[in-house]
Amino acid sequence: MAGLDFEVPKFSDTAYTEVPKIKEGAMAHAKSFIAPQGPQEYLGYPWELGEDWKERAIERMGEVLQKFRSVRVFLDACVHCGACTDKCHYFLGTADPNNMPVARQDLMRKVYRRYFTLPGKIAPWLVGAEELSKETLDQWYSYYHQCSECRRCSVYCPYGIDTAEITMAGREILNYVGMGQKYSNEILGKVQKVGNNLGLPGPALEDTLAGLEEDIEADTGVPVKLPLDVQGAEILLVTPSADFFSEPHVESLIGYAKVFHAAGVSWTLSSHASEAGNFGLFNGNYETMRKVAMRIRDAALELGVKRIIVGECGHAWRVAYSYWNTLTGIGYGGEDPFSKKLQEQLDPRYPQPMHICEYTWDLIQKGVLKFDKSKNDHRVVTFHDSCNVARGSRMGDVPGGQFTIPRNIIQAVANNFHDMALETIGEGTFCCGGGGGLLTDDLIEVRVKGALPRMNAYNNVVQEKGVNFLALICAICKAQFNKVLPIYGFDMGMVGGVHQLVSTAIKLEE
Amino acid sequence: MSSLTVFFTGLYYIAAFILIGGIAYRVYEYARTPAPLKIPTTPAPTTATGTGMRMMREVVFFESLFKSNKWIWLFGWLFHVGLALVLLRHLRYFQEPVWFWVEFIQPFGKYASFIMVAGLAGLWARRFLVDRVRYISTPSDHLMLALLIAIGLSGMGMTFVAHTDIVALKAWAHGLITFNPQPLPGDVLLLVHLFLVALLMIIFPISKLLHVPGVFFSPTRNQVDDPRERRHVAPWAAALDARDNG
Numbered sequence: 001m002a003g004l005d006f007e008v009p010k011f012s013d014t015a016y017t018e019v020p021k022i023k024e025g026a027m028a029h030a031k032s033f034i035a036p037q038g039p040q041e042y043l044g045y046p047w048e049l050g051e052d053w054k055e056r057a058i059e060r061m062g063e064v065l066q067k068f069r070s071v072r073v074f075l076d077a078c079v080h081c082g083a084c085t086d087k088c089h090y091f092l093g094t095a096d097p098n099n100m101p102v103a104r105q106d107l108m109r110k111v112y113r114r115y116f117t118l119p120g121k122i123a124p125w126l127v128g129a130e131e132l133s134k135e136t137l138d139q140w141y142s143y144y145h146q147c148s149e150c151r152r153c154s155v156y157c158p159y160g161i162d163t164a165e166i167t168m169a170g171r172e173i174l175n176y177v178g179m180g181q182k183y184s185n186e187i188l189g190k191v192q193k194v195g196n197n198l199g200l201p202g203p204a205l206e207d208t209l210a211g212l213e214e215d216i217e218a219d220t221g222v223p224v225k226l227p228l229d230v231q232g233a234e235i236l237l238v239t240p241s242a243d244f245f246s247e248p249h250v251e252s253l254i255g256y257a258k259v260f261h262a263a264g265v266s267w268t269l270s271s272h273a274s275e276a277g278n279f280g281l282f283n284g285n286y287e288t289m290r291k292v293a294m295r296i297r298d299a300a301l302e303l304g305v306k307r308i309i310v311g312e313c314g315h316a317w318r319v320a321y322s323y324w325n326t327l328t329g330i331g332y333g334g335e336d337p338f339s340k341k342l343q344e345q346l347d348p349r350y351p352q353p354m355h356i357c358e359y360t361w362d363l364i365q366k367g368v369l370k371f372d373k374s375k376n377d378h379r380v381v382t383f384h385d386s387c388n389v390a391r392g393s394r395m396g397d398v399p400g401g402q403f404t405i406p407r408n409i410i411q412a413v414a415n416n417f418h419d420m421a422l423e424t425i426g427e428g429t430f431c432c433g434g435g436g437g438l439l440t441d442d443l444i445e446v447r448v449k450g451a452l453p454r455m456n457a458y459n460n461v462v463q464e465k466g467v468n469f470l471a472l473i474c475a476i477c478k479a480q481f482n483k484v485l486p487i488y489g490f491d492m493g494m495v496g497g498v499h500q501l502v503s504t505a506i507k508l509e510e
Numbered sequence: 511m512s513s514l515t516v517f518f519t520g521l522y523y524i525a526a527f528i529l530i531g532g533i534a535y536r537v538y539e540y541a542r543t544p545a546p547l548k549i550p551t552t553p554a555p556t557t558a559t560g561t562g563m564r565m566m567r568e569v570v571f572f573e574s575l576f577k578s579n580k581w582i583w584l585f586g587w588l589f590h591v592g593l594a595l596v597l598l599r600h601l602r603y604f605q606e607p608v609w610f611w612v613e614f615i616q617p618f619g620k621y622a623s624f625i626m627v628a629g630l631a632g633l634w635a636r637r638f639l640v641d642r643v644r645y646i647s648t649p650s651d652h653l654m655l656a657l658l659i660a661i662g663l664s665g666m667g668m669t670f671v672a673h674t675d676i677v678a679l680k681a682w683a684h685g686l687i688t689f690n691p692q693p694l695p696g697d698v699l700l701l702v703h704l705f706l707v708a709l710l711m712i713i714f715p716i717s718k719l720l721h722v723p724g725v726f727f728s729p730t731r732n733q734v735d736d737p738r739e740r741r742h743v744a745p746w747a748a749a750l751d752a753r754d755n756g
Contacts, residue, residue, distance in 0.1 A: 022641050067746060069543040070729050076536075077724030080651050081586065082636060082643035083578040097645045106646065118716045119650070127717075128648035151730075154551045156578035158568070158586075159721055160730035162549065286546060290750065322548045322737045326747070333740040338751035351738050391551055394735055399553035427553060428577075 006445045009452045015421035015460035017453040019086040020095035027096040032145050032442045035180035039189045046178035053177040060176040070165040075112045077159045084153040089430045090146050093449035098143045101153035101163040144170035146446050148436035150387035168284025183440035184279045196241035196275035208244050222508040224261045230268035238276045239311025240475035248496045252312050255499030258506050259360050273299035276316035282437035290327045297328035306347040309354050312497050314386035314474030320353045321393040358395045361405045364412050371505040376414035379469040382461050385429035386474035413505040418465040424457040434480030451484045471498050515694045525711040532715025540727040544744035554735035561734045585632030592626025595619045603683040627662040664703035674700045
């Protein structure tokens with residue numbers, strides 16, 4: 001493809017990706033744009049290295065070690081066994097040894113050992129401890145932005161060491177000394193100032209939704225609504241803002257609207273909380289993540305809704321499922337006035353928050369939704385488990401529901417479904433290559449190469465099963481595959497959402 | 511009492527103090543550091559019992575490592591099981607009379623040393639043969655394996671080649687735990703073995719051997735998957751709620 005100044009990896013002959021021999025420094029040049037003054041200032045960080053950057057970095061590392069047990073235990077416990085070395089999609093795609101999870105951690109561990117452990121203080125050469133240098137700081141910036149925080153390594157580590165936690169700590173320290181990432185930090189500004197990551201203001205959102213209502217009615221003859229800021233609605237839908245205008249995301253939004261319409265329920269979107277995504281997760285700053293999540297709580301309280309449902313977005317669902325209760329009290333079991341205030345408003349018959357797939361599957365099981373599966377007969381579907389959903393959340397009542405529920409929905413609305421190779425799905429799923437704050441053009445080489453393991457598995461079902469539709473439940477996965485599939489020689493139209501399939505097959509009463 | 515006995519007796523009291531005190535301090539440090547967010551690697555058990563079982567499988571069978579890499583699992587598991595049997599067999603030096611089950615495992619414990627050293631050798635070979643593992647290995651990674659193998663071989667030397675005065679050794683060991691110092695036999699192999707074991711005890715709390723207490727504190731393994739049902743808030747984070755509700 002034109003415009004790429006690197007070689008696109010070749011497919012393997014199987015669904016699997018061969019483990020490469022290491023190539024030192026292969027990706028040392030990859031560096032996303034550094035955040036300028038505006039977003040850094042807004043987030044309360046400096047925008048250039050001061051003279052005391054080293055002291056600040058070590059001080060921040062000390063604070064992180066006090067606040068996060070994960071970081072402390074993970075930096076101590078690694079024995080360098082090598083179990084994780086062939087598990088990262090970025091290593092498999094780039095062969096750069098610093099993209100092996102253990103080596104990525106060691107970039108920080110060597111500094112931790114030097115400043116915070118006895119052997120590192122008295123015999124640094126023995127334990128691989130090193131002073132923090134500008135060179136190391138630059139390596140942090142480069143390699144902590146070549147990690148999508150997908151947690152695949154944590155599945156395979158005998159101590160459950162999760163490199164995502166180290167990457168997040170690394171980014172937090174980088175921000176603190178003035179080396180933030182432009183892409184993520186600009187988004188964190190927009191979501192707090194405007195209400196969503198795209199910076200789409202309320203009136204524009206209203207127009208977009210009205211346009212979509214017209215489109216659906218023209219298409220189906222049914223007046224399906226996309227309500228905004230409706231006081232007293234039963235359900236608040238919080239979805240990634242890409243659903244409002246990006247293709248193929250918007251097709252899923254239409255799918256959710258049709259499901260709500262068919263269920264005959266009152267629901268609403270919120271202009272204040274018109275974004276499910278929370279890039280605070282990627283930066284590992286608890287307070288930022290909390291502030292961004294608080295918009296949802298505020299909107300829920302203001303609109304007086306009984307249920308909160310989250311649209312197709314991977315990291316958003318991790319934050320919603322795993323963190324919202326902690327951060328904002330959206331959930332149950334709170335004993336404190338802060339969380340009780342909201343929890344007493346929510347309908348206790350349903351889990352809070354709920355994933356749109358849980359909602360739809362529940363209605364399918366109850367027989368509320370009717371489908372004409374043949375409408376999807378032109379599609380041969382496979383499903384990509386998004387990393388944050390797979391390894392950082394759950395759906396339904398039993399562990400692994402996050403794998404079965406989306407597949408159950410697909411098979412309820414489409415006749416042709418084939419899974420990709422077993423080791424590349426479920427808990428062992430490969431990240432799309434664009435998650436964790438890497439979905440920016442300045443990291444296109446990292447994204448393309450990191451997609452290789454997924455592309456090999458996908459290519460295999462395309463060749464052997466005739467698959468022509470990659471079903472997704474993540475806005476980042478959708479955008480990433482939209483960009484990367486053509487680079488690997490596939491048709492862009494192969495990418496879509498699970499609720500796009502629902503939308504195609506659902507029968508609506510006029 | 512010879513200076514040799516004084517030295518080794520003193521060394522073992524110091525080593526035991528560092529080992530127990532050091533690990534206790536680490537455990538205290540891990541325990542008091544909050545885990546502010548729910549981060550179990552999912553799919554994860556939804557009950558405390560299930561999470562206990564997950565931890566048990568991890569610690570006894572190395573479940574995640576088995577998923578990851580069969581060679582590392584094989585060598586690592588053989589080494590740890592061999593070491594466990596060898597350690598249990600050593601209990602006899604501190605007991606009078608020797609418990610039934612310690613007596614029972616005595617022959618297994620003797621030959622387990624071969625399994626232990628073979629596992630260690632396999633792990634060490636990987637540090638040379640696999641380019642990825644070679645890249646991440648530090649001098650201390652090699653020295654740790656050398657130390658463990660030297661402990662194993664010196665012990666096996668006494669078990670299978672040149673016996674030491676085991677009755678006198680037992681009197682010394684028993685004397686240690688009853689605070690009634692006894693003379694230590696002066697065999698070179700024994701002294702080497704004892705010295706290296708003491709060294710291992712001393713470096714335990716400041717080395718990667720912290721994976722032993724660490725694994726129990728790993729939030730990705732020890733947390734229950736129930737964030738929607740239970741509100742999980744660290745003390746420093748609860749302060750933010752109180753502020754925002756005021």
